[in-house]
Amino acid sequence: METAFTRLVGVRHPVVQTGMGWVAGPRLVSAAANAGALGILGSATMTPERLREAIRxxxxxxxxxxxxxxxxxAADAGDRVRIIVDEGVRVASFALAPSRELIAHLKExxxxxxxxxxxxxHAEKVAAWGADAVIVQGGEGGGHTGEVATTVLLPQVVDAVGIxxxxAGGFFDGRGLVAALAYGAAGVAMGTRFLLTxxxxxxxxxxxxxxxxxVKDVTVTTAVDGLPHRMLRTELVDSLEKHGRARTLLRAVRHAAGFRRLSGLTWPALVRDGLALRHGKDLSWSQVLLAANTPMLLRASMVDGRTxxxxxxxxxxxxxxxxxxxxxxLVDRIMTEAEEVLKSLDHFRSA
Structure with missing residues (x-):
């Protein structure tokens, strides 16, 4: 199935496996790519040296x-961009809007x-700055997310930009792909569905x-880092929502220390990254630290298995x-189902 997105990035199918920290490593990314989708490495939880190794x-x-x-x-975003360019990576994706200068450097x-x-x-801004495409995530999506459902947000963005x-947000099968195409999208991006492969x-x-x-076990909470975060409800989430700031701060410092050792970041750099994630919000120091080391909280589950x-x-x-x-x-099933749905709709129109 050819779309503007498949032509842009050179993949066979209009499906993206998103760059999930601790999950989207070389094994998953290469499997998605070999299946004809666009696999994306999650580099936020990698050191620059590990990123280069993972790319290779x-x-x-x-x-x-x-x-x-x-x-x-990130403080070392420039170093990571140089690695991407040096290693000949086809696509750079961003969880937060990159600067005009960063976009220009990558495109050059x-x-x-x-x-x-x-x-x-946000879509209008990055499109004006030269972004080649955008992934738009509705409130159904995992991780940091907004309040607007994909079915409302998607047509807004499609109508607003010319790329x-x-x-993203709520997609897992061929029916969803066809629905997204009907809204004017050029493909779908999926995180949780690829996590479960x-x-x-x-x-x-x-x-x-x-x-x-x-579906009721998937919640949105601001207790982790002060920002709306969609996740499975766990003992940690319950604890963060129920206990006061003092206990939360102690937990945050402990996790931050672990992430600092793992990532090699200094304490000032760790705090700076946390402050950058505030986006103008009034966060407590515990939330700033948790925002900076959310990767460590993800690692506890996604790597260590501590649910x-x-x-x-x-x-x-x-x-x-x-x-x-x-x-x-998965990709074959999605594409087969999408073709079947398109055929059934064509039959409906003919009738």
């Missing part, structure tokens, strides 16, 4: 295009720039928690997913 590992596993997801506000090097946005005004739009490295205990979840101590970012679709196909099986 993906290239050893596939000849297909893939991307790297970056935090535009031949890298396709695809920021993720959660509002029409390919990829829809056989190539995902998520521990079995965490996988079981996702598969057992209902009681970690954060499990999740889209609402977790409540309707009950299997673990391979990436190839």
């Amino acid at each position: 590992e993906v290239k050893s596993r596939t000849d297909a295009p893939f991307g790297v997801n970056l935090r535009a506000d 090097a031949g890298v396709v720039v695809v920021p993720s946005v959660g509002a029409r005004r 390919p739009v990829v829809a 056989s190539e995902s490295t998520v521990p079995d205990a965490v996988t079981a928690r996702y598969l057992a979840a209902t 009681d101590l970690g954060v499990m970012a999740s889209g609402q679709v977790a409540g309707v997913i009950d299997d673990l196909p391979s990436c190839a099986e």
Whole structure:
């Protein structure tokens, strides 16, 4: 299925596997790429050295295009961009809007720039700055998310910009792909659905928690870092929501110390990253520290399998997913179903 997005990035199918921290590593990304989707490495939880290694590992596993997801506000964003350019990565995606200068630098090097946005005004801004496409995530999506549903946000963005739009938030099958195309999107992006595949490295205990979840078990909380964050409800979430600032601050400092050792960041750099994530909001110091080391909270679950101590970012679709196909099986199923839906709609129109 060819769309403006598949032509732009050179993939066979209009499907994106999003750059999830601790989840979207070389194994999952290469499997998604070999299946014909655009796989995206989650680099926020990698050191620059590990990012370079991961890129080379993906290239050893596939000849297909893939991307790297970056935090535009990270202190070492420039170093990571140089790695992407040096290693010939096809696509750079961003969880936060990159600057005009960063977009220009990447485009001059031949890298396709695809920021993720959660509002029409953000899409308009990055499009005006030269972004090649945007991923627009509605409130159903996992991780940091907004309040507007994909079905309302998507047509707003499609009407506002003249670049390919990829829809995220609530997608997991071929019916959703066709619906997104009907709204004017050029593809769909999925995180939770790819997290729950056989190539995902998520521990079995965490996988079981996702598969057992209902749509009511997926909540939005500001207790983790002061920003709306969609995730599975866990013991940690309950604790953060129930206890006062003093206990929360102690927990935040403990997690921050662990992430600082793992990432090599200094305390000033860690705090600076946390402050950058405030986006003008009045956050407590505990929330600033938690914002800076949310990757550590994700690692506790996604790497260590501690469902009681970690954060499990999740889209609402977790409540309707009950299997673990391979990436190839998943993408093939989505595309087959999409073709069947399109045929049925054409028959309906003819009738």
